[in-house]
Amino acid sequence: MNTNKKEKFILKNNAVHKRFWQIGIRTFFVFLFVIAFLGLLLPLRPKESELEKRELSKFPKPTVSTVLNGEFFSDISTWYADTFPFRETLMSANAKMKKLYGITTQEIYGDAAQGDEIPDADAEMETTPTPEVTPEEEEDLPEEDGTIHAEPEKLGKIYIADNRGFELYGFSRAGADAYINMMNSAAAQLKDIATVYDILVPTSIAVNVDEENQQKVGSNSQEDTFAYVNGHLDASINQVGVLDTLKKHNSEYLYFKTDHHWTADGAYYAYRELMKAKGMTASALTDYTRTEYPGFIGSFYQYSNQSDTLKNNPDTVVAYTPTCNDLTYTDTDGNQKTGHVVSDATQYSEGNKYLCFICGDQPYERIDNPNITDGSSCVVIKESYGNAFVPFLVNSYQTVHVVDYRYFSGNLIDLVKENGIQDVIYVNNANALIESAAKNMTRIIS
Incomplete structure (x- = not known):
């Protein structure tokens, strides 16, 4: 090839590249324009x-x-x-x-702080009890605006094994001490007024994964955590242990595979333990109307970068409707509304079927069972784990009050006194033993 032909070939080749480059740039900008246009719709x-x-x-x-x-x-x-x-x-x-x-057959997603070392059950607490506010001091305090600064539930590391998810648990010494102080303060204020019960609920990893493998994946012992908390609670508080009972039944469907909550079947065992502590007979499952809502894909799916393993193994929400299915509640805007203890979740989206229980997380709810006329009453102080637990109480109490401490703006002690409530029942999963949750629980008794 002579010099002229070679130059012509190079020029032609460059022209072709330039043309393709221009087409590529135009195509790219058209694509960006289409995306931007869609974004504005x-x-x-x-x-x-x-x-x-x-x-x-x-x-x-x-x-x-x-x-x-x-x-x-x-x-x-x-x-x-x-x-x-x-x-x-x-x-x-x-x-x-x-x-x-x-x-991979096993996966871990998310970041979580290393848990504190769990002290022995009789170890001395590091924090001092919350001081009582005297009337003189109270006058100097700024007025509260009633705004609720509640944090949504957040998950830490998600461990996926055997086609299901588990949340790793990290112990917080400060959180556990704050919870203990809050419970002891509530018991002191309710002395000779109501009976206080404390139900600490383990999460699925503590029930379905053995201690050795919990340690391997970096999850702290919830058994030791509960022992530490229970070892410092006032003697007047009735401790309702459910960990051992749930472990004995861990071959059953007690926790969801794709979500951090327990199932209604798991909550039922806690209800039975509460009735046992009260010296009463629990209502049998056959006394409730059983309904299934398949196709539930919960929080673990979200926090695991949409794991295909969880997507392909959806849960079924099983609900048990009590003899009375009507309730009234106050929403976060202060509106009074009516709803159901167990709602029909057939049309709920795949990620929201757990909301069938007690209309989800509402600040305050009340259920009056006309079939019971003995004047019995209770109040449940809870986070979302309590939602599947509350329906079972309806068959055992004439009146059931429900307070979600994250959103409730009233005073729990006043609520108990004004309504003559006999039983005060705290239901919290292990992850609620943190300072922010204890602070909210303290806020409603202060």
Whole structure:
């Protein structure tokens, strides 16, 4: 090839490359334009995330201060990204792409702080009891605005094995001590007024995974945790142990595979232990109407980067409806509403079927059973683990009050006194033994 032909070939080749490069750039910008256009289509923008179980960001309202300091434009950026059309589909696709890098039979997702060393049951507590506020001191305190600063439930490390998920447990010495102080304070204030019961519920890893493998994956002992807490509770508090009972029945469907909650069957064993502590006979499961809601995929799926293992092994929510299925509740906006102890979850989305129990997490609920007229009453102080537990109490009490300490703005002690409540029942899973939860439980008795 002579020099002229070679130069012509190079020029032609460069022209072809340039043309393809220009086509590629144009295609890329068209793609970006289409994506941006889709992103601006308000009707396609989701308002809630089923995957993350939360309300997505709302378009910000401009104010003079937020416009001037740039916060308004930053919030627009957050809203745009948080509510992008097909957001969850894209998240799931991204997670599946990452899984192509390798195949594993056991997986661990998430970050969790290393748990504290669990002291012996009789070890001295490090924190001092919460001081009582005298009337003189109370006058100097600022008025509360009634705003509830409650944190949503968050999960730590997720361990996946045998086609199911487990949450690793990390012990918090400060959290356990704060819980002990709160319980002892409540018992002191309710002395000669009501009987206090404490039900500490283990999570699935403590019931379904042996101690050796719990240690291998870095999960602290919940048995030792409960022993430490129980060893420091006031003698007037009735401790209702459920860990051993659940372990004896761990071949049964006591915990969900894709979610951090226990099932209604697991909660029923706790109800039986409570009735035993009261010297009463528990209502048999046959006294309730059993209903199944299949296709439940819970929180572990979200926190495990949408694990295919969990997606392909969905749960079934089994619910037991008591003889009375009506309740009234106050929502987070202070509105009075009516609902059901067990709702029909047939049409609920796959991530929300656990909400069939007592209308989900409401600040305050009340259930009056007209079939019981002995004047018996109780109040359950709980987080979401208590939701599956409450329906069983309806067959044993004339009136059941329910308080979710994360959202309740009233005073528990006043509630007990004003309604003549006889039994005060705390139901908390092991992960509630943290400072933020204890702080909220302390807030409603202060």
